[in-house]
Amino acid sequence: xxxxxxxxxxxxxxxxxxxxxxxxxxxxxxxxxxxxxxxxxxxxxxxxxxxxxxxxxxxxxxxxxxxxxxxxxxxxxxxxxxxxxxxxxxxxxxxxxxxxxxxxxxxxxxxxxxxxxxxxxxxxxxxxxxxxxxxxxxxxxxxxxxxxxxxxxxxxxxxxxxxxxxxxxxxxxxxxxxxxxxxxxxxxxxxxxxxxxxxxxxxxxxxxxxxxxxxxxxxxxxxxxxxxxxxxxxxxxxxxxxxxxxxxxxxxxxxxxxxxxxxxxxxxxxxxxxxxxxxxxxxxxxxxxxxxxxxxxxxxxxxxxxxxxxxxxxxxxxxxxxxxxxxxxxxxxxxxxxxxxxxxxxxxxxxxxxxxxxxxxxxxxxxxxxxxxxxxxxxxxxxxxxxxxxxxxxxxxxxxxxxxxxxxxxxxxxxxxxxxxxxx
Numbered sequence: 001x002x003x004x005x006x007x008x009x010x011x012x013x014x015x016x017x018x019x020x021x022x023x024x025x026x027x028x029x030x031x032x033x034x035x036x037x038x039x040x041x042x043x044x045x046x047x048x049x050x051x052x053x054x055x056x057x058x059x060x061x062x063x064x065x066x067x068x069x070x071x072x073x074x075x076x077x078x079x080x081x082x083x084x085x086x087x088x089x090x091x092x093x094x095x096x097x098x099x100x101x102x103x104x105x106x107x108x109x110x111x112x113x114x115x116x117x118x119x120x121x122x123x124x125x126x127x128x129x130x131x132x133x134x135x136x137x138x139x140x141x142x143x144x145x146x147x148x149x150x151x152x153x154x155x156x157x158x159x160x161x162x163x164x165x166x167x168x169x170x171x172x173x174x175x176x177x178x179x180x181x182x183x184x185x186x187x188x189x190x191x192x193x194x195x196x197x198x199x200x201x202x203x204x205x206x207x208x209x210x211x212x213x214x215x216x217x218x219x220x221x222x223x224x225x226x227x228x229x230x231x232x233x234x235x236x237x238x239x240x241x242x243x244x245x246x247x248x249x250x251x252x253x254x255x256x257x258x259x260x261x262x263x264x265x266x267x268x269x270x271x272x273x274x275x276x277x278x279x280x281x282x283x284x285x286x287x288x289x290x291x292x293x294x295x296x297x298x299x300x301x302x303x304x305x306x307x308x309x310x311x312x313x314x315x316x317x318x319x320x321x322x323x324x325x326x327x328x329x330x331x332x333x334x335x336x337x338x339x340x341x342x343x344x345x346x347x348x349x350x351x352x353x354x355x356x357x358x359x360x361x362x363x364x365x366x367x368x369x370x371x372x373x374x375x376x377x378x379x380x381x382x383x384x385x386x387x388x389x390x391x392x393x394x395x396x397x398x399x400x401x402x403x404x405x406x407x408x409x410x411x412x413x414x415x416x417x418x419x420x421x422x423x424x
Contacts, residue, residue, distance in 0.1 A: 005029065005340075007068050007076040008100075013090075024066070024338070029078070034334035038064075042331050052328060064274060064331065065089045066338070067267070069096035071104030072353045073346075079354055080335035083270035091361035092267040092354055098233040099357065102308070107225035107349035113159060114186040114218055114318060116144075116177040116194035118201045119210030123171040129205035130163040130173055136204050137161045140197055144177050147196035148189050156180040158193065175201050178220055183344040185278055185320035190214040216284040217292075218316040223348040225356050230308040234364060240309050242367025243360070247302040254296040260359070261290055261299050264313065267358030268351050275339065275347070276325030276332030278318075285316040300359045313356045317348040 005027050012020060025035055042064055050056040067079040067089050081089050099105060123129045133140070137160075144158035151157055162176040177197060181189050194212035202209045231237045250260035265283060272279040290296050300313035321344050325332045341347035 005076055005078070007070050007078050007096075009068055012066070012068055020066075024078070027078075029340065030334060030337050033330065034337050037330040037334050042334075044329065044331065048328060052325070062273070064335075067092040067096065067271070067354065067357075069093050069100050070350070070353065070357070071096075071100050072350050073106060074104065075340075077340065077350055077353075078338045079271050079350065080274035080338050081267070081270035081354075082274040083266075085266075088266050088270050088358065091365075092357045095357040095361040095364070096353075098229045099227045099360070101233050102228040102230055105225055105227045105349075105353035105356065107223060107352055109223040109317070109345035109348040109352075110221050112156075112181050112183065112186065112318070112344050113178050113220040114181050114190045115215050115220065116179060116190045116197070116213070117215050118175040118177070118194055118198045118212050120173050120175075120202065120205055120207040121171060121210050123173055123205050123207035126165045126168045126171045126173050129207070130165050132204050133163045133173075133175055133201065134161070136200075140175070140177065140200060143197045143200050144179065144193040147192050148179075151179075151182065151184075151189055154182055156182045156189075171207055173205065173207075176215075181320075183321045184323040185281070185318050185344075187214055187278070187281070187318075188323075216281045216316075216318070217288045218285055218318045219289070219292075221316055221318050222314055223317040223345075223352045224312070224314045225349060225352040226313075227311045227353070227356055227360070228305075228308060229311070229360065234308070235368060239364060239368050241304060243302050243309060243363045244304040246363045246367055247298065247300075250298040251301065257290065257296050257298045260363075261287065263362035264299050264355040264359040266362070268355035271351055271354045272319070274331075274335045275319075275351075276329055276335070277320070277351075278324070281318060285318065289314075289316050300356055302360070302363065311356050311360060313352055313359070315352065315355075317352060319347050319351060320344050321347055 009023060012023070015023065021038060024030070024038075030038070043061065044059045046056065046059060049059050062082040062084055064080060064082050067081050070077040070079055079092070081092070083089065120129075140161050141158040145152050148157065156179070158177055158179050160178040162178070164174050164176065166172040166174060175197075177193055179186065179190055179193055191213055194214065198209055198212045231240045234240050234243070247260075250257045265286065269279045269283065272282055286299055290299055299315045300311060302309045302311045320326065321336060321341060326336060339347065339350060341350055
């Protein structure tokens with residue numbers, strides 16, 4: 001995305017749908033196909049859907065919105081989000097506005113290294129077999145590379161081998177192959193390597209060949225993000241202290257950590273869906289990572305510092321800017337153009353930043369007026385839509401979005417507008 005693009009678009013939520021599209025088109029981020037796709041409502045042709053998955057009978061739509069105000073590694077970012085819950089986009093946008101006042105989000109992602117697993121059971125003398133496999137490292141790497149020549153030609157390929165004895169008594173061990181998958185999510189590449197290398201692994205170690213597949217706990221593909229936010233932006237020192245206490249609660253209690261992490265994933269998942277990412281794999285890896293210490297804990301924490309808070313998050317995040325839906329789904333292509341990430345690593349940092357923003361918004365609401373007031377205010381949109389459904393069964397209704405917005409401006413004040421509508 002051009003440095004001239006700003007993610008601060010004043011009054012965006014107040015505009016009709018057509019005006020929002022015109023504002024986005026004016027930024028120059030979208031090619032003609034993407035503009036036409038969004039202007040046409042963003043539907044997926046059933047012919048395309050029929051080729052994407054099995055037993056297709058129709059398509060199932062979600063609203064596609066934009067989270068605003070994000071600044072990530074000194075770059076303004078528009079974040080597409082596909083989600084049925086209005087408070088997710090509003091909350092992320094509002095939190096991003098607060099963080100923006102302190103410079104925005106900062107982050108880094110590890111190289112895109114995925115992990116293939118080859119399982120063996122009934123291995124005679126598993127410890128000795130593990131030694132033989134470790135000694136055969138170069139042969140295993142070469143066999144893996146031979147299975148993915150095009151990735152190797154693009155600069156990726158197998159990077160390392162690790163052998164883990166899971167049970168010496170039962171003769172169970174697993175070989176990990178670590179594979180640089182470039183800007184792909186990499187699941188198919190990794191599975192290809194696992195299946196190609198498995199026979200060699202068995203010949204070296206003996207035993208019975210088991211599973212040959214990736215793991216979604218991609219510990220060599222982590223992303224880390226940080227953000228600072230001031231007391232004034234949050235609504236005062238008491239609110240900031242409340243957020244820090246809520247964060248500490250999640251560190252101490254796995255029951256709270258589960259909901260804390262759900263708040264983090266609210267925004268990340270919505271952006272992942274819009275951007276064609278495997279949100280199921282992302283969820284699996286995130287929650288497994290949260291429990292790696294042996295006790296489930298928070299993916300993100302907020303610490304009190306003089307004048308405000310500092311938030312940090314770390315999690316495995318395997319995403320791609322090539323492959324998968326990016327080639328076949330026009331909406332995904334448009335979303336990738338809007339976010340402007342030039343690599344999978346950059347996209348991972350953006351997504352983790354969205355998670356941290358969503359987490360901040362949830363904790364701020366909990367530490368302040370409680371989660372329900374703003375949430376239910378926006379929930380009224382869907383209730384009103386449901387009540388009107390019989391009259392608009394033909395898909396009609398206001399084309400520009402009039403009538404769907406609740407109106408906190410009718411007497412609840414500017415702060416309520418900012419909370420409910422994202423503070424844009």
